[in-house]
Amino acid sequence: MVHLDVLIVGAGLSGIGAAYRLQTQAPSHSYAILEGRDDLGGTWDLFRYPGVRSDSDMFTLGFPFHPWKAAKAIADGPSILDYLHETAATYGIDKHIRFGQQVVRASWSSEDALWTVETTKESYTCSFLYVCSGYYNYDSGYVVDFPGLKDFQGEVVHPQHWPEDLGYTGKRVVVIGSGATAVTLVPAMAPAAAHVTMLQRSPSYVASRPAADAFSDRLRAVLPEKLAHHVIRGKNVALSSLVYAAIRRWPAHAAWVLNSTAAKQLPASIPADPHFTPQYKPWDQRLCLVPDADLFRALRDGTASVVTDEIDTFTPDGIRLRSGEELPADVVVTATGLQMAVLGKIELTVDGSHVDVHDTFVYKGMMLSGVPNLAWCIGYTNNSWTLRSDLTSQYVCRLLNHLDATGTTICVPEIDPAEYDAPPRPVVDLTSGYIRRAANILPRQGSTGPWRLRQNYPRDLLTLRYRHLNDGAMQFKPTRKPVDLTR
Known part of the structure; x- marks a missing residue:
């Protein structure tokens, strides 16, 4: 059985960043990355639909230690995947990745202060388990059984x-959904399709932003690469944090601004109400960003349209709506959302007892109450994922170094749920369907x-x-007995 100090689960954005931090901030610790797929990239390797792109700027979604060099701040999926491959190769991280190894279970022994980790191919032991697989189910999305x-x-x-091999050129396409995937697909498919209709039961807030960042381009032209990257990153973090805080503090005013801005970009035939006027407050669900107003441009030039209604039933030739309207379709894209998966669906046991993750509380947004030597890397919902995932990885390195410095081997957050006077909430505190x-x-x-996860980067940074x-x-404990790592 192979032993490593740290096992990282997942070779996507979070896992690659975690590996870099381990190499530079806790270099005495051996590690490997266990990746269930046959290539690195995670989300950016999985999703291949037309137009797939980031909805955060790449100066903050990219790594702080490896500057994003491409022109577009809002980047397409293949460009992001290339960036991840380049990063992994530049820092030798790719040599630590073991592909095709889906982790199925992990068992903790307090007596040995070790995790035994079983994959679909082999077993490992490690002193610390760091799950960087995000929180989406990579096996299947959310599928609705429509009548x-x-x-x-x-x-x-x-x-x-x-x-x-999906061909949709010259065909009538209906995209069911109103979230980030739908608003990406519609303008991407519209130029080739005969027509694309976005069918939504209820709308989302949609805001346009430039795909390129003119201010950042000017800075990169006059400043050294690394300095420009840090200045741009700091500017974007500050701006996004301020905008989010303002929207949450004055939601009614923010809704008016978003709705009126959308109305100005729509053709007269598509009123903002009901098609772009949600019933929830801004940032109760994630805001949908469209680069260079591409969705609104497709709606204005008539290659796309939007319908707000509910599905009554599919027919042989399309979809009949509750209103009685018929939508003809040759291709239907069910952008109905994703399914969540906690800790990569790994079955956890601690000292022989099954861990029901739902019964645990999240400590500092990364560790689970009562579960030793394990961290789960998740990012922000209101900001770039990498901002928080990188902070988490640096914190894990601090923990590892503290264990070494103090001669302890176990770190576990402990909570008394009775001390709280408010009901617990899900760790991801949005009202989105998924x-x-x-x-x-x-x-x-x-x-x-x-035990409270705040969507606040400056506060988390401190x-x-x-x-x-x-x-x-956080409790630090010694091992109960010496561990033989030669077994």
């Missing part, structure tokens, strides 16, 4: 499983202290990078 679907004679595809559907599997957060590790909740 009459079996009668439809056209093609039905889900964006998570996009077929390479989060509501996962409420019974997600770990929970408390109302105060290290807490995770500089504050003392001994905060009363």
Whole structure:
């Protein structure tokens, strides 16, 4: 059985960043990355649908240690995947990745202070387990069993499983959904399709932003690469944090601004209400960003349209709506959302007892109450994923170095749920459908202290990078007996 100090699960954006931090901030620790797929990239290798792109700027979604050099700040999926390959090769991280190894279970022994990790191919032991697989189910997206679907004679595809040979040139396409995937697909498919209709039950807030960042381009032209990257990154972090805080503080005013801005970009035939006027407050669900107003441009030039209604049934030739309207379709794309998966669906046991993750509380947005030597890397919902994932990786390195320095081997956050006077909430605190559907599997957060996950990068920067590790909740313990790592 192979032993490593740290096992990282997942070779996507988070896993590659975690490996770099281990190499540079905890270099005495051996590690490997276990990746269930046959290539690195995670989300950016999985999703292949037309137009797939980031909805965060690459100066903050990219790594702080490896500057994003491409012109577009809002980048397409293949460019991001190339960037991840380049990063992994530049720092030798690719040599530590073991592909085709889906982790299925992990068992902790307090007596040995070790995790035994089983994959589909082999078993390992490690002193610390760092799960960087995100929180999406890579096996399948959310599929709705629409009435009459079996009668439809056209093609039905889900964006998570996009077929390479799907032909839609000159065909009538209906995209079901109103989230980030739908608003990406519609303008990407519109130039080739006969027509694309975005069919939504309820709208999302949609905001346009330039694909390129003119200010950043000017800075990169006059400053050294690394300095320009840090200045641009800092500017974008500050701006996005301020905008989010303002939207949450004045939601009614923010809704008016978003709705009126959308109305100005729409043709007269498509009113903002009801098609772009949600019933929820901004950032109760994730804001949809469209680069260079491409969605609105497709709606204005008539290659795309939007319908707000509910599906009554599929028919052989399309979809009949509750209003009685018929939408003809040759291809239907069910952009109905994703499914969440906690800790990569790894089955956890601690000292022989099964861990129900839903019964745990999240400590500092990364560790689970009562579960030793394990961290789960998740990013922000209101900002670039990498901002938080990088802070988490640096905190994990601090923990590892603290264990070495103090001669302890076990770190475990402990909580007394009775101390909280507010009901626990899911760790991802949005009202989006994919989060509501996962409420019974997600770990929970408390109302105060290290058990509350705040969507606040400046605050997390201070807490995770500089504050003392001994905060009363985190317990450090020695191993019960010497461990033989030669077995």
